[in-house]
Amino acid sequence: MSNRKLINQLIQLQELVVARIQKKVAMPKAPLDVLDQNIALLSENIPQRTKSHINDLLKKHPEAVVPLIDGHCTGCGMKLSISQANEVHHAEEIHRCPNCTRYLYVPSEVVAREHASRVYGEKRKIGIARFSTQPLMITPLTGNTSEEVLGEICERMQSEGFVEDGRQLLYMAMQREDIISTAIDGGMAFPHVRGVEGGGLTMALGIHKKGIHFGGPGRTLTRLFFFMVIPTATSAFYLKLLAGLSQTFRDKTARELLLNAENEEELWKALVQQTRKVIK
Template sequence: MTTTHSLINQLIQLQELIVANMQKKVSQPNARLEELNKSIQALSADVPQQIKSHFNRLLQKHPEAIVPVSGELCAGCGMSLTKSLVQSVAKSEALNRCPNCARFLYYPDQLVERERVSRSYGEVQKKGIARFTAPELMMFPLKGGTGEEVLAEMCQRMQQEGFVNDGDHLLDLALQREAIISTAVDNGLAFPHVRGVEGGGLSMAVGISKKGVKFGGPGRTLSRIFFFVVIPTATSAFYLKLIAGLSKTFRDKDAREMLLNCADEAELWKALNKTTRKTFK
């Protein structure tokens, strides 16, 4: 492994921690973030100062400072890249930047891609929460007894409904994300996600575990309501707004109970629309 390759991996991990920090702030306003902040400081300590400064400046403008090459495009801004630049990124011989948006670039081993560019193509423009999810992505009840089993169910549903090509790879990426820091929050909610899912808009599956599962949340809290989101790089900024809106809505016990008391997936779809009507217009 080259030094450049190691630095790229370090920047990717650092970015994930920073995004996790932002997510915790919007989903748990009173969360204690000391340990997460310490991890960010420790990981960034030996990043060369010039690179660190540029990285931090980028994060002030964009949700992501290092993005994958998707085909021959920068996944951050969509600019077409020269073949020589793509080859250089793939070889990891130097730390390359997009000529247009100045983000750092990396070449992923495998991109998760969408089957369909848009599920609403040719249809009436969706409103509210229906912009991000659909009746076929409601999952009730989730059968898994562990966090990994629950994620596996949701990833396979994403594949079955044509949102991704490879549910197993999506699961691997989701588990890698959970290993950084759990996406479980208070009130039995969890927001597992995978970013860098190219080829469409942000999409979300919603699952209900009647008994609840241990998902790494605060204390001994069991997670019962799962919002699993796949996020193209271009929509990373809106993802935090989505999480903030869902967190605000489902801090209310009555709203949570409305989802938990559903009898089937059709009722879950109706309840989700009803509880989020004022939050997402």
């Protein structure tokens, strides 16, 4: 197996392991058999030494394979020497960070981010306002397919200055959905792109009044889309945010308050009110 192919396989394995964690957080009683089988199948031909190390890393944190950006390990922030960075770029063998021992790779797709300070300001935010803002509320979404709906959300994130290239963000989000759908019970989905460096953990919320087929359980239509952009360093915060959102909106009444919002101002107020107790 070539080193580039091995790194890609490790990234896919990591995504499946993280998807398992996400599903367990969002749907505690959901069966995990299919994910477990896929993880086992993908792990079969990974060299034993590499497999043991990545499994040890994944037990500690959800980021075991991280991008090298501007010569820095995005897992721990260490700056590699020029020669070390060049070795990672050449990918003649797989490399680990000398500090945190995560596996390193040079991503072919990097979404550039703008500073979000103009939105967040200097005043300390609390609750869901730490991760989102009214301009990232979208109602109604009008697309009829997964790509159209996520495209609307990515376009909004670009227009509000959270990313520079919404189309590239969409491409990466669709790649993630191809691994396994982020839709869960209750007509909700948590699409996301991880490893987007710069800025903080950011969430947009889109409401589709009629709902679309998004690959969720059975024939359930998905109507609520919590879309998140997740820098590597905030993966733990993402899981806490996911847990808070899924805990809150398992309740049908809470979901209906979002779905019935007549405009984006009302949607933001409903989101803030409903998450106040669980997202600090």
